[in-house]
Each structure stands twice: as C-alpha cells, then as structure tokens.
Amino acid sequence: MKPVLGITMGDAAGVGPEVIVKSLTDKLLYEKARPVIFGDKKIMQRAVEIIGADLKCRTVSGPAAGGGDYGIIDIVDLDNLPAELPFAKVDGRAGKAAYEYIEKAVEYAMKKEVHAIVTAPLNKEALNLGGVHYPGHTEILGALTGQKDFSMMLTSPKLRVIHVSTHVALSRVPDLVKKERISKVIDLAYDTLKLMGIQEPRIAVAGLNPHCGEGGLFGTEDDREIVPAVEAARSKGYNVTGPVPPDSVFHRAANLNEFDIVVVMYHDQGHIPIKVLGFDSGVNVTVGLPCIRTSVDHGTAFPVAGKGTASSKSMTAALELGAQMAKVKFADILNK
Numbered sequence: 472m473k474p475v476l477g478i479t480m481g482d483a484a485g486v487g488p489e490v491i492v493k494s495l496t497d498k499l500l501y502e503k504a505r506p507v508i509f510g511d512k513k514i515m516q517r518a519v520e521i522i523g524a525d526l527k528c529r530t531v532s533g534p535a536a537g538g539g540d541y542g543i544i545d546i547v548d549l550d551n552l553p554a555e556l557p558f559a560k561v562d563g564r565a566g567k568a569a570y571e572y573i574e575k576a577v578e579y580a581m582k583k584e585v586h587a588i589v590t591a592p593l594n595k596e597a598l599n600l601g602g603v604h605y606p607g608h609t610e611i612l613g614a615l616t617g618q619k620d621f622s623m624m625l626t627s628p629k630l631r632v633i634h635v636s637t638h639v640a641l642s643r644v645p646d647l648v649k650k651e652r653i654s655k656v657i658d659l660a661y662d663t664l665k666l667m668g669i670q671e672p673r674i675a676v677a678g679l680n681p682h683c684g685e686g687g688l689f690g691t692e693d694d695r696e697i698v699p700a701v702e703a704a705r706s707k708g709y710n711v712t713g714p715v716p717p718d719s720v721f722h723r724a725a726n727l728n729e730f731d732i733v734v735v736m737y738h739d740q741g742h743i744p745i746k747v748l749g750f751d752s753g754v755n756v757t758v759g760l761p762c763i764r765t766s767v768d769h770g771t772a773f774p775v776a777g778k779g780t781a782s783s784k785s786m787t788a789a790l791e792l793g794a795q796m797a798k799v800k801f802a803d804i805l806n807k
Contacts, residue, residue: 472805473505474586474797475534476790477579479572480510481591482598483556484565485771486781488518491591493783494790496524498541504794505539507531507585509572512548514556519544521779534584547575558777561594567601569593570611577615580762586801587763587793588612591786594771606638609757612764621759622656624663624732625741625768626792627749630725631732632741633660633758644737648679648692653700653734659758660732661709666763666796675720675730676701676713677740683714751782754789756796763800765793 481487488510495506508515516528530548531537537545551568579585590608598605605611613621624633635656636647657674664672676697680690687694697714704711712730715723721744724730735741745753745768753768767785775781798805 473503473539474794474801474805475537475584476504476506476793476797477534477576477585477588478506478508478790479576479588479590480508480514480569481572482565482569482594482771483511483514483552484558484560484562484597485592485594485773485776487591487771488514489521489776489779490767490781490783490786491515492518492522492524492526492544493781494786495526495544496522497787500787500790500794501539501541503791504797505534505537506545506790507534507537508544508546509549509576510546511550511552511568512546513550513554514552515544515546517554521777523779534579549575559773561597561600563597563600563602565601566594566597566599566603570598570601570603573608573611574615577612577762581616583801583804585762586797586805587765589786589789589793590764590766592767592769592771594773608755608764608766609637612757612760616760616762618760620655620659621757622659624660624756624758625745625753626756627745627753627768629748630721630745631664632735632745633663633732634738634741635734635736637738639738641737645679645690645692648696648736650696650700650703653697654703656734657700657704657709657711660734663756663758664731666799667792668795668799669731671710673729673731674704674709674711674734675715675724675732676711676734677717677720677736678714679736681716681718683716752784752788754785754792756792763793763796765789765796
C-alpha cells in the first residue's frame, strides 16, 4: 500500500497551485505515493490551464476515495474561493481558505487516513487579514494537533538544520536558548533523522554567540545553557558535537560531511545557509507533531504568480521526502 500525501493548496493568489500541478506531472511520484489535494477545484483547474498540463481535476469525498491514478488530480474540494481570485494580491479570502485546507488535512492525518501533509506556501499577511492570527504553518500545525514541543527543520541536498527558536524577534532569542529546549530539539533531530533512514545521526549544535561566547567574553548562554544540553544528549548515547562556532559549523556539515544536521539557535542562523546552498530545492519539515509535515521552503512568490514559470523543485522534494518518511513511520499499516 502506498502512503497518502495530503497536499494543501496554500495561498491561491501565489504560486502554490502551479508548483503542485508541475510536481504532479511526474509519473514517478505516483509509483511512490497517492497524492490528494486539499483545496479548491476551480483554482486547481486554473493552474492546470496556466501550466498547460495534460492533467484532469477530479473531486473526491476524502483521501480514501482518491485512486492515485497518474493523469488525474484528486481534490477534496472545499469550494471556498471565487474562480476570479486575482493573482499577486494580498487577500484575506485566500488567507482564510489556506487555513481551512490545513485544518481539513490535519483532520484526516489525525485519523491516519493521510500519512503525510505536504504544504504549499502561505502568505502571512493574508492569513491575518482572513482572521487567522498565527505566524505561519509551524504554529498552526502545533495548535491544530495540540502539540507544544515542536520545531522547524530545513533540509537541502547538502545541509539540514533544526531550530531552537523561529518566528520571534532577535532580541528575544537569548531568553529562549535554554537547556531544556535545546535538549528537546536534539531529541527531535535524532528521531526525525531516523525516520529519514539515517541509522546513526551525527548532530552538531551551533553556538549562539561569536566564538561560542569566548569563555564568557561575548555572552554566557553557550556555557550556561548549550554545553549542559550537549552533555545530556551524549549521556543518552547520541553522537552530538557542540557548541560549534556558527561561522564554521555549516562548512563542516555541508562541505566536509562531518554532521547530518545542525541544531541552530534562531531563525536566520539556519535559514541563511540553507537558502544559500539550495534556494529552490529546500524542504521545510515540522518535527514533533503526531503527523508528518513537509513543505516547500519558499514563499508565495507573488511576482511570478499566474505566469507558470515558478520552479517546482522544492515541492517535488517535499513530496518525495513526505513519502519516504511516511513509509517508515507507518510501515505497520502500509505493509499489511
């Protein structure tokens, strides 16, 4: 049995529907998984026409009704947007609709009728205009699944990172770099890499301050909070190194292949190296949820929305990773 991928359409004013359509022209995906869209059929049909793809849209009542037939896009149609929704404009209707797609996908994922959720991009301003007041996907998924201990992981062909803190002001980061949180993120990194097929994960923990604080000259958080978290992880038998100075850890992971993942302390510490090394091929993974969630690692790309030119590399990578992780997590169900 192939895993079911619940693909949420994202903000319809952006490139989400188009990159989904492009990815679903790949016949190999259907050999690995059964993709089902949570979205609006009218908008998906518009994307098919923009791309000029030889695909047909079909409404299904739920994931179980999706046949996984190549050439057909199965859609759980929420029918919550007008067909003429404009491209490249912040619109509260699109933001509210995007939230509803996630909500519906989570409903089925919690019943194990969807084995991995794969999300197209949101527009945070549209989300808030639509009355949904979350910073982004990660926080929405945490709330909908009732989880508090979750984190954002970014993967690319050369580098993986996982975050101790994400969508907060930089001034708040030192207060969030605590032993307990770092220890939890190390645990999440270890467990998720196992789902990705890495049997003995090699984990690096980046420092917060220049030179990891230089013995307290540039800050005390590295010695006070990060070192004890690393020592606690080692006591569990994990292969953990750190804290490693932030100006060298990514080179050691990406170019020297010393580590499978880097635990980073804040949003840009992880996002910048990932986007430099693989801007259009990165995947965002929310870890610590009861369900698998992967996503494109880019935004709604309004400047190219509706033109059919957006790259689908990140969406394809997200779909493939979602299928791979689902096969491991739900092996007992899928192998029956």
